[in-house]
Amino acid sequence: MQFIGNKEQGLFAELQFMVDAYEHGIVCARPEIEQKFDFYAEGTNGVKKVQVKCTQRYTRVNNFKFTVSCGSAIKENYGNSQVDIFALYAMPIKTWWIIPFESIEDNRKTITTNTHLEKYKKYINNFDLI
Numbered sequence: 001m002q003f004i005g006n007k008e009q010g011l012f013a014e015l016q017f018m019v020d021a022y023e024h025g026i027v028c029a030r031p032e033i034e035q036k037f038d039f040y041a042e043g044t045n046g047v048k049k050v051q052v053k054c055t056q057r058y059t060r061v062n063n064f065k066f067t068v069s070c071g072s073a074i075k076e077n078y079g080n081s082q083v084d085i086f087a088l089y090a091m092p093i094k095t096w097w098i099i100p101f102e103s104i105e106d107n108r109k110t111i112t113t114n115t116h117l118e119k120y121k122k123y124i125n126n127f128d129l130i
Helices: 006-023
Strands: 027-029 039-043 046-055 064-067 085-090 095-100 110-113
Touching: 006 027, 006 039, 006 046, 006 085, 046 064, 064 085, 085 110, 095 110
Parallel strands: 046 085
Antiparallel strands: 027 039, 039 046, 064 110, 085 095
């Protein structure tokens, strides 16, 4: 599937997250005013602030690279009060990494992962963290 731009791709991933989360018994809602996160998600661990990120492309070594920073021109790191969970979606393989904010290393603006990388393996499709 090809998208016109990043905004369209991001909206697709957000809708996919809502569908997949619902299938796991998680209820999602958008905040009333613009925030640094995309959804409130209520699951077995209470209400979490979720930021959805996605990619369509592999890197040269069959990894997926996600930008986990905010801002369009100047990238800034998220603060721990802004986001609880990053939901990273690899579109070509229809796979989520559900990663808690505190599991992302300080000052990291990108995450590179694949389904075999041990560091992030426990987060693959792990909607139980929400």
